[in-house]
Structure formats: C-alpha cells, structure tokens
Amino acid sequence: MTSKVLPHKKMVVVFELAKEAHASMDIEKCIDAILNRVSDILGTELGSVMLVDDKKQELFIKRANGLNQDIINNTRIKIGEGISGWVAKEDEPLLINDLSHDRRFKRYKKTMSGRYTTDSLLSVPLKVGKKVIGVINVSNKKTKRIFTKEDFQMLSLIAEETALAIQNALIHEHAKRLADLKLDFVSDISHELKNPLTVIRESIDLVLNKPKNNKGYDINKILNIAQKNIDRLDRLLESLLDLAQLEAGKAFINRTYIDMKKLLKDCVSFVQYSAARKSISLKTDFSIRYSKVWADYDRITQVINNLLNNALKFTPKGGNITIKLREKGKDIEISVQDTGTGIKKKDIKRLFNKFECLDARDKDIKGMGLGLAICKEIISMHKGRIWVVAKPGKGSEFNILLPRDLRGTRKE
Amino acid sequence: MDKLKVLVVDDEPDFVELIKCRLECNGYEVIVAFNGIDGLKKIKEEKPNAVLLDILMPGPDGIEVLQKIRKDNKDLPVFIVTAFSNQERFEQAKQYNVSGFIIKTSDLKQEVANITSAIRVSPMYKFINKKSTGQRDDV
Numbered sequence: 001m002t003s004k005v006l007p008h009k010k011m012v013v014v015f016e017l018a019k020e021a022h023a024s025m026d027i028e029k030c031i032d033a034i035l036n037r038v039s040d041i042l043g044t045e046l047g048s049v050m051l052v053d054d055k056k057q058e059l060f061i062k063r064a065n066g067l068n069q070d071i072i073n074n075t076r077i078k079i080g081e082g083i084s085g086w087v088a089k090e091d092e093p094l095l096i097n098d099l100s101h102d103r104r105f106k107r108y109k110k111t112m113s114g115r116y117t118t119d120s121l122l123s124v125p126l127k128v129g130k131k132v133i134g135v136i137n138v139s140n141k142k143t144k145r146i147f148t149k150e151d152f153q154m155l156s157l158i159a160e161e162t163a164l165a166i167q168n169a170l171i172h173e174h175a176k177r178l179a180d181l182k183l184d185f186v187s188d189i190s191h192e193l194k195n196p197l198t199v200i201r202e203s204i205d206l207v208l209n210k211p212k213n214n215k216g217y218d219i220n221k222i223l224n225i226a227q228k229n230i231d232r233l234d235r236l237l238e239s240l241l242d243l244a245q246l247e248a249g250k251a252f253i254n255r256t257y258i259d260m261k262k263l264l265k266d267c268v269s270f271v272q273y274s275a276a277r278k279s280i281s282l283k284t285d286f287s288i289r290y291s292k293v294w295a296d297y298d299r300i301t302q303v304i305n306n307l308l309n310n311a312l313k314f315t316p317k318g319g320n321i322t323i324k325l326r327e328k329g330k331d332i333e334i335s336v337q338d339t340g341t342g343i344k345k346k347d348i349k350r351l352f353n354k355f356e357c358l359d360a361r362d363k364d365i366k367g368m369g370l371g372l373a374i375c376k377e378i379i380s381m382h383k384g385r386i387w388v389v390a391k392p393g394k395g396s397e398f399n400i401l402l403p404r405d406l407r408g409t410r411k412e
Numbered sequence: 413m414d415k416l417k418v419l420v421v422d423d424e425p426d427f428v429e430l431i432k433c434r435l436e437c438n439g440y441e442v443i444v445a446f447n448g449i450d451g452l453k454k455i456k457e458e459k460p461n462a463v464l465l466d467i468l469m470p471g472p473d474g475i476e477v478l479q480k481i482r483k484d485n486k487d488l489p490v491f492i493v494t495a496f497s498n499q500e501r502f503e504q505a506k507q508y509n510v511s512g513f514i515i516k517t518s519d520l521k522q523e524v525a526n527i528t529s530a531i532r533v534s535p536m537y538k539f540i541n542k543k544s545t546g547q548r549d550d551v
Contacts, residue, residue, distance in 0.1 A: 211434075228426065
C-alpha cells in the first residue's frame with residue numbers, strides 16, 4: 001500500500017485534508033479545499049480536478065488552480081486521449097518526469113499552450129469502488145524540480161481518500177438541481193391551475209351576485225365560460241397524472257399488430273370537423289407498401305391526436321396540414337406537417353421538456369401543455385424517436401420514427 | 413356625462429368576457445381587442461378613456477404596445493394586466509407611466525374598483541370631466 005511508505009506526519013496531513021473534503025457538501029468548495037491543500041503540500045502552481053462525463057465519455061475540468069477561465073470552460077478530453085484521458089481509461093496513476101522526452105505523451109505538449117513551466121507532472125485517477133469518476137492533475141512545482149516518487153505516493157493517497165467525498169458532493173449537487181427543477185415545475189403548474197380556477201371563481205361570483213344595470217349580462221355565457229374552464233382543469237390534471245405514470249414506468253404499453261394506415265385515417269377523420277370549421281385542409285400521403293407495426297393502438301392514437309390538435313391550433317385559417325407515412329429502412333416514419341406559425345429555434349429544444357412546456361411566460365409555446373412531453377414518453381416506450389423541424393412563420397413538421405417490431409422477429 | 417370608454421386588450425377570450433362584464437357593471441362602456449395590433453388601431457379609432465393591456469400576448473406584447481401608445485399619448489391611463497406577478501416586467505412597464513397593475517388571478521371585483529379610483533385621479537379623467545360637465549377639476 002502507498003500509505004505504508006509515507007511518514008506519519010504526512011499521513012496526518014492527508015487525513016485532515018480528507019476530513020475537510022468530506023465535510024463539504026458543496027462540490028466546488030469540496031474540490032477547492034482539496035486543490036488548495038494539494039498545492040500547499042506538494043508546492044505546485046497548477047492543479048485541476050477533471051470529472052468524467054459518462055454520456056459523452058469525456059473529461060471536463062470541474063475546478064482548477066492556476067488555470068484561466070477560458071481553459072477551464074472549454075477543455076474537453078475524450079477518455080483515452082491526452083494525459084488525463086489515458087489515466088482515466090487505464091485507471092493508472094501517472095508520474096511524468098520529462099514530458100518533452102516521454103514517448104507516449106510528448107505529442108500532447110504543444111496542445112498545452114505553454115501552460116507548463118516544468119516538464120514534470122502528476123496525474124492520478126479518482127476512484128469510487130471500481131469506477132473512475134475523474135482525474136486529479138498537478139504540475140509546475142514552484143522549485144522547478146521534477147516530482148518525486150514520494151509526491152506521487154502522496155497524491156495517490158489523497159486521491160484515494162477524497163474520491164468518495166467528491167462523489168458525495170456531486171450527488172448532493174444533482175439532488176439539489178432536481179429539487180430546484182421540481183420547484184419550478186410545481187410553481188408553473190400552480191400558475192396553470194390558477195388561471196382556470198380564477199375564471200371559475202369569477203364566473204360563479206358574477207352569477208351569484210347578479211349585477212344590476214348591465215345590458216350585456218348573459219348568464220348562459222358566463223356559465224359556459226365556467227364549464228369550459230372546469231374541463232380545462234380536468235384535462236390538465238389528467239395529463240399530469242398520465243405523464244407521472246409514464247415517467248415512473250407505471251404505465252404499460254399494450255403492443256398489438258396494428259395497421260398504422262388505418263390508425264392515421266381514424267385520427268384524421270376525428271379532427272376533420274374541427275379542421276373544416278377553420279377551413280384547414282387535411283391531406284394524407286401514405287406512400288407505403290406495408291403499414292403494419294407492433295405498437296399500442298391507443299397510445300399511438302393519443303400521440304397522433306396530440307400532434308394534429310397542436311397543428312390545428314397553430315395553423316391559421318385556410319392553411320394545410322399533411323400527414324405522411326413512409327418506410328425508412330426497417331422502421332416507419334410518420335410526419336405531421338402544418339403551415340402554421342412555426343417555432344423559434346430557441347424553443348425547439350424546450351418543446352418536449354415537461355419543465356419548460358408549461359412556462360406561461362412565453363406565449364408562443366404556451367398552449368402546448370404537457371402533451372408533447374407525454375408524446376415523447378410514449379414514443380420512447382416504443383423505442384422510437386420524435387423530433388421537430390420548424391422555423392418561425394414557415395410551419396412545423398413533427399416526425400416520429402417507429403421500429404416495426406421490437407420482438408426481433410418479423411411477422412407478416 | 414357620457415360613460416367612460418375602456419379598451420381591454422387581451423388574447424384570452426374568457427378573461428376578456430369576465431372583465432368586460434365587471435367593467436360594465438361599474439358603468440363603463442367596454443371595447444375589446446384580442447391582440448396588440450388591433451388594440452393600437454382601436455385606440456386611434458375609438459379614443460378610449462383608459463386601456464387595460466395584457467402584458468403577455470403573441471405578436472407585439474404589452475410592453476411593445478405600451479411604448480407605441482406613449483409615442484402619441486402621454487396621459488392615457490394604461491393598466492397592465494398580467495397572469496402572475498413578475499417583478500422584472502413590472503419594472504419595465506413602470507418606465508412608461510402606467511396607472512396600475514391588474515393581477516389576473518386575484519379578485520377582479522376589487523381590481524375593477526382599483527381601476528375606477530385610479531382613473532378618477534388621472535389627469536385625462538379630470539380633463540374629460542371638465543369638458544363634459546363644465547365643472548372645475550375637483551373630482
């Protein structure tokens with residue numbers, strides 16, 4: 001073990017450092033405490049903690065000492081590439097005495113843009129259990145000397161003792177972020193619920209305390225408004241529950257062998273009346289030979305109805321809506337295209353996000369409700385993909401790609 | 413004295429209908445517009461005595477409409493209507509001399525009462541009143 005060869009005094013220093021790191025729940029404070037102590041102990045000018053981005057399989061700099069903000073913000077290193085990338089991939093600590101003459105790594109020297117005043121550096125993996133969660137790097141000894149074996153053991157021990165503290169602080173940060181998102185979501189929902197509620201309350205008040213001297217007063221009209229808003233509340237609560245169940249994996253999809261052409265025709269005939277009232281023409285283009293898929297008829301109907309209703313809502317009088325069905329290799333692609341108001345680029349990313357779609361602060365995407373977040377869940381349960389191509393003023397096109405058969409066998 | 417004419421500019425038909433009813437109960441004549449462009453047109457054509465202006469509308473929003481109103485008409489009482497209290501928007505609107513704010517989710521009866529008292533103290537109202545009744549501006 002590395003600890004055996006370190007003198008008692010140094011061991012105490014390391015354990016104090018670890019104690020400090022474990023005491024901090026704030027990820028930045030936690031890492032800063034580690035880096036500051038490391039710089040004191042090893043006498044270094046540069047130090048950084050890089051963390052693994054699991055999705056992208058990259059390392060990014062979480063905190064650093066002695067590096068400019070530009071480098072901190074923009075450095076991304078693929079696992080396996082560069083010095084830190086090698087350390088993360090191989091799960092091996094690294095002591096380089098002379099970077100200019102190191103056969104494995106000297107080619108990376110020029111990418112370091114003169115940041116090193118010495119050619120010696122240390123890079124050590126941060127591990128929790130068997131998993132590498134990041135890398136700690138130090139370089140530029142103030143004495144301009146190379147790192148000793150003792151420095152190497154010291155940093156290895158520090159990494160060993162603090163990796164869990166970093167991991168805990170990361171989990172804490174993540175939990176805090178989720179709590180914030182939840183709060184935003186709940187407050188957005190409250191606003192959304194409050195609007196119809198106010199209208200209902202106001203309507204009832206107008207009926208109960210019938211105003212005098214008002215020619216325009218029409219009790220039926222007011223009661224109709226109340227009813228409409230009760231329905232709106234009901235729909236909103238229903239989609240909330242639906243979404244929560246889908247996300248929690250509590251809703252099941254009941255896959256049967258369905259004819260997509262028939263499903264789409266049914267959906268189109270369902271909205272035909274609303275379209276005609278707005279003089280919107282509904283067109284279908286089913287240039288497909290074989291339109292059967294394994295899917296949940298009701299759920300896919302729910303998705304298509306949602307897309308068609310959005311298209312109707314955002315397409316002005318006299319516009320067109322086209323529903324297409326085509327083959328895409330082994331998959332089928334459904335698209336709903338409209339000549340409506342389109343969607344701003346900045347909103348496209350937010351459309352399918354339940355945390356954003358309720359945001360009443362942006363009227364352009366208001367009214368989409370939770371529908372698209374639900375669509376996304378349903379399509380992903382079918383192992384499919386849903387996306388949108390749109391420009392403001394140029395209409396929108398919602399596309400769905402569905403695999404024909406999830407069971408691996410294809411039936412005719 | 414003629415009824416005071418109020419223009420409501422808001423894209424939510426239910427809210428428009430209810431506030432219209434409330435205002436009419438309070439003796440106002442109400443005209444409505446469902447978007448900013450139509451609202452500006454009606455201000456020119458119908459010359460309302462006060463405007464209730466929704467801050468969040470598709471197309472030109474309340475702030476943009478308010479800026480345009482203030483170009484030709486410094487004193488027209490404008491009340492900003494909003495679905496929730498957003499401090500930033502309030503501050504933005506305040507720069508353009510607004511007479512008050514109406515929160516959609518609060519008690520509209522009370523809000524309309526507030527409008528009435530705000531209109532009464534506005535210079536425009538004094539002017540109209542003086543003209544129509546020939547009295548001094550001691551309202």
